[in-house]
Amino acid sequence: MCELLGMSANVPTDICFSFTGLIQRGGRTGPHKDGWGIVFYEGKGLRTFKDPKPSSQSRIAKLVQEYPIKSCSVISHIRQANRGGIALENTHPFTRELWGRYWTFAHNGQLSDYSHLTIGRHIPVGETDSELAFCWILDAMERQYPTKPQDASAMSEMFEYVATLCDELRGLGVFNMLLTDGEYLMTYCTNNLHWLTRRAPFGPARLIDEDVEIDFQKETTPNDVVTVIATQPLTHDEPWQKMQPGEFNLFLLGERIAATDLT
């Protein structure tokens, strides 16, 4: 059913440790072997690495695992195909331009009875429900906001609007999602999504899927704030928080700045 991985940080940070854990689930410790992808933002630009091969066996994944690319916003996905065959065009994350920024999206789950979702100017290239949902969301964002929201308050309000779109998609099945414009990182949960913010004092962490341990104290400065989001926890013994059905969160520079009012 796929797994998601995301990162929001206040300093350019590499994701090699978490990515090393995730990719094992693509064919070794988990069944998500139908392709994988990762997007790193650097300023307004981004780099994408994708492969329809299993992440645990991919030469490109090995490069990403070993070559630290530092970024403040990252989305990654390992796929277990349901809608749409195993092919590059069906491999997440998906990226489209809106308001002169690149928007990147990845989805874990499956939707049904979604033929009523009208597509506007963003047209899917592949055959997944995921890409179609992304195109539908972008079109709705653009209709509601013909120009880019101009300040932080307007951006927060815009993301709250996106959360209502996600509520509608959750009515069609399982919709866990990550969405970013390279600055903000939004999460939406239907059933499986966890998050963790690491800040000083940093400590050690141990991966679940690989015999790898890291001492974050040696890798960070006291001011670093790094939030990691994953479908299932990637490490032992860290205080991962499980999101609730219908919960949305908005992260900026590693900090949670908005969330569903769950009271």
Add this chain to the structure above:
Amino acid sequence: MCELLGMSANVPTDICFSFTGLIQRGGRTGPHKDGWGIVFYEGKGLRTFKDPKPSSQSRIAKLVQEYPIKSCSVISHIRQANRGGIALENTHPFTRELWGRYWTFAHNGQLSDYSHLTIGRHIPVGETDSELAFCWILDAMERQYPTKPQDASAMSEMFEYVATLCDELRGLGVFNMLLTDGEYLMTYCTNNLHWLTRRAPFGPARLIDEDVEIDFQKETTPNDVVTVIATQPLTHDEPWQKMQPGEFNLFLLGERIAATDLT
């Protein structure tokens, strides 16, 4: 001033040999050290590798050089920055969706006095004249053809229309371009662009920029047709053809199927 590299083939073919030659010009045998990128199509999907670092020193370029990714349509670019700083968002090739297909573009040259080029729904993310020209072209294509041209004849006519757009851009400076939707590969020349079609009987080739030789006879079948396009020839002793100012060519599965009438 940048260099372009393109390939159109009738069977999935790797471009490691040509790419090895090109990347030397990004900081070793040539000055185009302000970033590089390459896009490989596989069916409707594509893979992009980009780095704002010089191609001759890039770990990611090294992977691409050594890891054969087979494709029927490839565009690559090594950059010497003029408009827009050295940054990932200013690194070619650029990719956007139109008509449910990914379109990829790279430009060699420099435009001036282009503020009159009106942008529609495709908005540049970076600051280059190149990306702006691409957005302008896409908008014009979409206005002229609100839906995807439906057959080969209509597609050829559409590319001839794109050539008239390129003529207009050539009036603003140097505009050498590669454009592909993963099937068709279009070239447009202002001053520097060369092409070469390899077909049976295949023979050896020797790079200009690196001491590498290949015997294509051992790498191909008798039915293979592979066209390579490059700003400057990449090999010694092969019959590279120099394009003329204002010349456009259209390649499909390695064969040239349309061209400017230069008579």
